[in-house]
Amino acid sequence: MNEIVQPSSFDVEAARSHADAREAQFRAVKLPSDHPQVKAGRLGVLIMNLGTPEATSYWPMRAYLKEFLSDKRVIETPRWLWWPILNLIILQTRPKKKGRDYDLIWNKERNEGPLKTITRSQAEQAQAHLKQIAGDRVVVDWAMRYGQPAVKPALENLLAQGCDRILLVPMYPQYSAATSATACDKAFEALMTMRWQPSVRVAPPYHDDPVYIDALADSMRKELAKLDFEPEMILTSFHGVPRKYLLQGDPYHCQCAKTSRLLRETLGWPKERWMLTFQSRFGPDEWLQPYTDETVKGLAEKGVKRLAIVAPGFSADCLETLEELDGENREIFEHNGGEKFAYLPCLNDSEEGMRVIDHVVARELQGWL
Ligand SMILES: C=CC1=C(C)c2cc3[nH]c(cc4nc(cc5[nH]c(cc1n2)c(C)c5CCC(=O)O)C(CCC(=O)O)=C4C)c(C)c3C=C
Numbered sequence: 001m002n003e004i005v006q007p008s009s010f011d012v013e014a015a016r017s018h019a020d021a022r023e024a025q026f027r028a029v030k031l032p033s034d035h036p037q038v039k040a041g042r043l044g045v046l047i048m049n050l051g052t053p054e055a056t057s058y059w060p061m062r063a064y065l066k067e068f069l070s071d072k073r074v075i076e077t078p079r080w081l082w083w084p085i086l087n088l089i090i091l092q093t094r095p096k097k098k099g100r101d102y103d104l105i106w107n108k109e110r111n112e113g114p115l116k117t118i119t120r121s122q123a124e125q126a127q128a129h130l131k132q133i134a135g136d137r138v139v140v141d142w143a144m145r146y147g148q149p150a151v152k153p154a155l156e157n158l159l160a161q162g163c164d165r166i167l168l169v170p171m172y173p174q175y176s177a178a179t180s181a182t183a184c185d186k187a188f189e190a191l192m193t194m195r196w197q198p199s200v201r202v203a204p205p206y207h208d209d210p211v212y213i214d215a216l217a218d219s220m221r222k223e224l225a226k227l228d229f230e231p232e233m234i235l236t237s238f239h240g241v242p243r244k245y246l247l248q249g250d251p252y253h254c255q256c257a258k259t260s261r262l263l264r265e266t267l268g269w270p271k272e273r274w275m276l277t278f279q280s281r282f283g284p285d286e287w288l289q290p291y292t293d294e295t296v297k298g299l300a301e302k303g304v305k306r307l308a309i310v311a312p313g314f315s316a317d318c319l320e321t322l323e324e325l326d327g328e329n330r331e332i333f334e335h336n337g338g339e340k341f342a343y344l345p346c347l348n349d350s351e352e353g354m355r356v357i358d359h360v361v362a363r364e365l366q367g368w369l
């Protein structure tokens with residue numbers, strides 16, 4: 001690539017900021033007519049979450065579940081055994097059943113799952129925050145590991161805007177191969193095909209970051225203050241994974257346990273009125289225990305009347321929190337003798353939630369910005 005030609009009128013000192021100077025440089029480039037367009041010097045931030053179906057009817061649900069459940073990072077069962085189970089059993093019934101569940105939480109105004117609405121807003125707010133700090137130098141986009149918007153076009157979009165350094169931000173406070181690693185795999189797969197590969201960083205898990213723990217504590221205090229009761233017990237419920245993933249070295253369980261402990265300590269909540277549980281069990285294998293639904297039932301049966309559940313592992317409310325925790329588990333509790341139940345929302349795009357995202361992004365851009 002040929003060098004940037006600076007016209008004499010271009011005065012770097014006079015530029016208001018480094019970002020403005022970069023912008024001015026883009027505009028000042030003079031290239032031969034057959035030279036490819038060169039855009040560089042910007043930083044990209046790609047916020048990545050899990051994904052959600054395009055619609056709640058059979059075929060979109062089936063496509064989403066097939067992509068998700070075909071991922072070897074999610075289901076580690078050998079393919080010869082898993083393929084017939086997935087195609088001949090699960091994909092026959094689950095799309096319809098789960099489609100009905102998605103109907104209960106669907107954002108009808110935008111015709112999309114809440115995970116998409118919230119992730120988009122998080123990215124837009126992060127972009128607005130970075131604009132204040134760095135002008136147009138940083139571009140924020142968002143993508144989903146499964147479904148739309150896909151990771152590869154999002155990376156291409158960042159490159160097209162001149163981002164030659166990209167920060168990937170998997171929106172999972174606790175690392176698991178089934179979530180953070182597979183999101184990065186998808187990004188690296190896209191980078192494999194690129195001639196001019198950007199420099200890439202990956203934001204690490206933030207399960208014990210004081211900014212995250214304080215944001216969770218602040219959000220919980222606010223939500224608890226709105227209730228007309230004080231919970232006898234608080235459950236911190238995390239998405240489960242098969243127990244064998246823990247035994248094979250996935251740090252997810254330990255990171256969930258640490259988040260839960262730090263949150264309780266920060267709130268000063270009594271140990272005997274706080275629990276760590278795991279939800280969303282899938283299939284016949286043993287998953288991380290104790291299971292949320294069995295715990296909720298057991299507590300109600302033992303006479304606990306007032307219960308609150310919070311899901312610190314989800315950066316955005318979704319099917320697993322709105323339908324499973326606030327819907328199914330509320331019903332289990334009330335059906336077994338419980339009286340007052342509260343589901344406390346995720347950090348989402350709230351002030352507390354954005355504090356965490358802005359902090360993680362700013363920290364990981366250090367040295368680049
Ligand atoms: C079957 C294996 C699964 C593993 C392992 C798993 C891990 C895992 N998942 C999340 C976060 C989310 N999962 C969501 C939905 C969902 N999860 C599974 C399966 C596994 N997840 C399925 C099949 C589904 C789809 C719904 C269903 O059929 O039950 C969601 C919600 C997406 C939405 O659209 O709202 C999230 C978020 C984590 C954090 C995790 C392990 C660490």
Ligand SMILES: [Fe+2]
Binds near residue numbers: 239280
């Ligand atoms: Fe899941």
Ligand SMILES: [Fe+2]
Binds near residue numbers: 253255
């Ligand atoms: Fe552990």
